[in-house]
Structures are given as C-alpha cells and as structure tokens.
Amino acid sequence: MGYVMALLAAVMWGVSGTCAQYLFEEKGVSPSWLVCWRMVIAGTLLLLFALFRKKSDAKRIWLKRRDVFEILIFSTLGMVAVQFTYFYSISLSNAATATVLQYVGPVFVVGFYAIKLRRLPKPNEYIALALALVGTFLLVTHGSFDALVISEAALFWGLLSAVSLAVYTIQPVQLLRRFSSPTVTGWGMFIGGMIYLMVSNPWYLSGTWDMGTYLAFAYIIILGTVIPFSIFLASLNIIGAQTASLLCSVEPLSAALVAVAWLGVTFTGMDWLGTFFVVITVALLTLSKRTVKLPALRAFWKLKND
Known part of the structure; x- marks a missing residue:
C-alpha cells in the first residue's frame, strides 16, 4: 500500500503542473495570480492540518526568535x-x-554540500551529474549544438527553478530537525502567500473562468x-x-x-531520453547512501509538494 501511495503522490504532483499549463495556455490565467492564491489557500489548509494533528508543534515555532527568523x-x-x-517556467x-x-x-x-564539506563527490554522484547535464542538454537542444528548442527565457527560468x-x-x-514537516510547510506556504499577496495584484481575476478553469484550479x-x-x-511510515x-x-x-496525452505537447525521442536521464539522476542520488545521509536531501523529500 505504501508503494501505491508514494507513486500516487508523484503522479498527482506531475498532473498539477499540467493543470497549471492548461490554465496559462487555454484560460489565460496569470502565473503570478496562480502562485499567490495557491500558496494562500493550500498553505491555509496545510496549516490547519498541522495545527489539529496529534502532538502539534505548529504554535511552538513562534516561541523563539531564531525559529521565527528561519521560517x-x-x-x-x-x-x-x-x-x-x-x-513561470511552465x-x-x-x-x-x-x-x-x-x-x-x-x-x-549535492554540489553545495561537496563544497561545504570539502569532499569530492562519489563516483555515482559524478555519474548523476553527467546524466543531469546530458539530460538537460537533450531536453533543450534535442542534441543540436546550433540552437535551443525552447526559448532562452524558458531555459533560464527552468534552471533558476x-x-x-x-x-x-x-x-x-x-x-526540520526541530519541527514537523507539516508545520514547516504549512507556515512557509501560508506566510509566503501572504507576503506575495502584498506585493502582487491578486484581486484582478485574469483569464477566462468557466467550469474547466475552476476544476483545474481546485x-x-x-x-x-x-x-x-x-x-x-x-x-x-510504511516503506x-x-x-x-x-x-x-x-x-x-x-x-x-x-x-502529451491531454494538452498535445510535442515530446520527441530526444525529450523522452533527456527526461529518462534526469529521472535516473534523481534515482542515483536517492540510492546513494552517503547522499541520503545529507539532511538537505531528506528535507527535499519531506518538503516536496509542487
């Protein structure tokens, strides 16, 4: 059952990105608007989950100045x-x-911790780096050194992502060593959404709002x-x-x-190969015993929710 749950979570996260593309391309919704309200609404729901779970530590995060600063x-x-x-990359x-x-x-x-800990990457980490570079190259150039198949802006924001x-x-x-993942994620998303609310213009409802828009947003x-x-x-807790x-x-x-199936995105053989290389990269880093011991890699999977 645990295997099914983890796979289902991954698929649901993946479909979420496609729903965002649908809102941007088909309905004219602004990425900035979507980011703001996703963080505010989802952050509120996650925060309520954190507040009412057993042994909640959601309120305790505000007791010390260090914790307040970090959140x-x-x-x-x-x-x-x-x-x-x-x-925005989408x-x-x-x-x-x-x-x-x-x-x-x-x-x-991995690169950050290699520099911080002053150690050379392990062989499998070098392999992961090479696969990530090759996968990214294939995805954005289709193997050609002459031109990009996506815009320079898309590449820039994708790598910035x-x-x-x-x-x-x-x-x-x-x-995450002092507080639970629901607490950190819930407060982080809610506060981030409220801050973004003050610097953006989320009150203007951009795009076309019909049943498809509401369903994709929901x-x-x-x-x-x-x-x-x-x-x-x-x-x-299971696997x-x-x-x-x-x-x-x-x-x-x-x-x-x-x-590809829903929005008709053209994905060539080079795109699939590049995607495969990046997936293998993540798998290698996950299976690396030394990498898994890095607290930040554990944090990545505890916080993953886009």
Missing part, C-alpha cells in the same frame, strides 16, 4: 522563489519541460498539493523515506505523459 526566510527565499520560478515552455528542469535541483544540493529548489531544500534543514490546490503531501507523508523518495522520482515522467 520567515524559508517563506520568502524558499517557498515563494520555488513556486514562482516553477510556474508558462514559458510546458509542464513537462519545466518539471524535468526543476528536478535537476538535487544535483545543486532548479536552483530555487536547491535553496528551498537546504535552507530549512535546521527547522485540482492544483487539493489534489496537487494537500492530498499528495498527506499521502506521501503516510507512505514514509521508509528512501524507497518513497525513489518512487517519487517518476513525477517528471508523469508530467510529461499527461502533458
């Missing part, structure tokens, strides 16, 4: 950054490409955030973090399949 930093530099760069390319590019993020995490994911993964490590909030987050946490994390590496693949 505010995580909300802005972590949560807002990773949400906006990912959704609006410039497609859900499949944006999701695959974001999944290069764990490679940046990967870097943001690395920051989002590394920054809250200490918080999916992103409920089935693309709250429910997969909950069932993934439950799967950790363990490493196995659940490995199964969740199918998220880019699910995003690609749904984007």
Whole structure:
C-alpha cells in the first residue's frame, strides 16, 4: 500500500503542473495570480492540518526568535522563489519541460554540500551529474549544438527553478530537525502567500473562468498539493523515506505523459531520453547512501509538494 501511495503522490504532483499549463495556455490565467492564491489557500489548509494533528508543534515555532527568523526566510527565499520560478517556467515552455528542469535541483544540493564539506563527490554522484547535464542538454537542444528548442527565457527560468529548489531544500534543514514537516510547510506556504499577496495584484481575476478553469484550479490546490503531501507523508511510515523518495522520482515522467496525452505537447525521442536521464539522476542520488545521509536531501523529500 505504501508503494501505491508514494507513486500516487508523484503522479498527482506531475498532473498539477499540467493543470497549471492548461490554465496559462487555454484560460489565460496569470502565473503570478496562480502562485499567490495557491500558496494562500493550500498553505491555509496545510496549516490547519498541522495545527489539529496529534502532538502539534505548529504554535511552538513562534516561541523563539531564531525559529521565527528561519521560517520567515524559508517563506520568502524558499517557498515563494520555488513556486514562482516553477510556474513561470511552465508558462514559458510546458509542464513537462519545466518539471524535468526543476528536478535537476538535487544535483545543486549535492554540489553545495561537496563544497561545504570539502569532499569530492562519489563516483555515482559524478555519474548523476553527467546524466543531469546530458539530460538537460537533450531536453533543450534535442542534441543540436546550433540552437535551443525552447526559448532562452524558458531555459533560464527552468534552471533558476532548479536552483530555487536547491535553496528551498537546504535552507530549512535546521527547522526540520526541530519541527514537523507539516508545520514547516504549512507556515512557509501560508506566510509566503501572504507576503506575495502584498506585493502582487491578486484581486484582478485574469483569464477566462468557466467550469474547466475552476476544476483545474481546485485540482492544483487539493489534489496537487494537500492530498499528495498527506499521502506521501503516510507512505514514509510504511516503506521508509528512501524507497518513497525513489518512487517519487517518476513525477517528471508523469508530467510529461499527461502533458502529451491531454494538452498535445510535442515530446520527441530526444525529450523522452533527456527526461529518462534526469529521472535516473534523481534515482542515483536517492540510492546513494552517503547522499541520503545529507539532511538537505531528506528535507527535499519531506518538503516536496509542487
């Protein structure tokens, strides 16, 4: 049952990105508007889950100045950054490409800790880095050195999404040692949404709002955030973090399949090969014993919810 739950969470996250592409391309919804209200609404629901769970520590996070400072930093530099760069990358390319590019993020995490701990990467980490580079190259060039198959802006924001994911993964490590994942994620998303609310213009309802728009938006909030987050946490207790994390590496693949089947996104053989290489990269890093011991990699899977 735990295997099914972890896989289902990964698929639901992947479909969430495709729903966002549908809102951007078919309904004219602004990425900025979607990011704001996704964080506010989903953050509120996750925070309620954190507040009313057994042995809740959601209120305790505000008792010490250090914790308050760290959750505010995580909300802005972590949560807002990773949400906006990912959704904006989707609006410039497609859900499949944006999701695959974001999944290069764990490679940046490994690189950061290699520098911080002053150690050379292990052989399998070198292999993962090579696969990530080759996969990204195939995805954005289709193997040609002459031109990109996506815009330079899409590539820039896609890679920035990967870097943001690395920051989002590394920054809250200490918080996750003192507080539960629902508490950190719930407060991070809610506070980030409220901050974004003050600097954006979310009151203007952009795009065409019909039944399809409402359903896609509801999916992103409920089935693309709250429910997969909950069932993934439950799967950790059944099959363990490493196995659940490995199964969740199918998220880019699910995003690609749904984007092709539903929205008619053109995905060539080179795109599939690039996606496969990135998925293998995440799998290698997950299976690496030394990498799994890194608290930030554990944080990545505890916090994963886009």
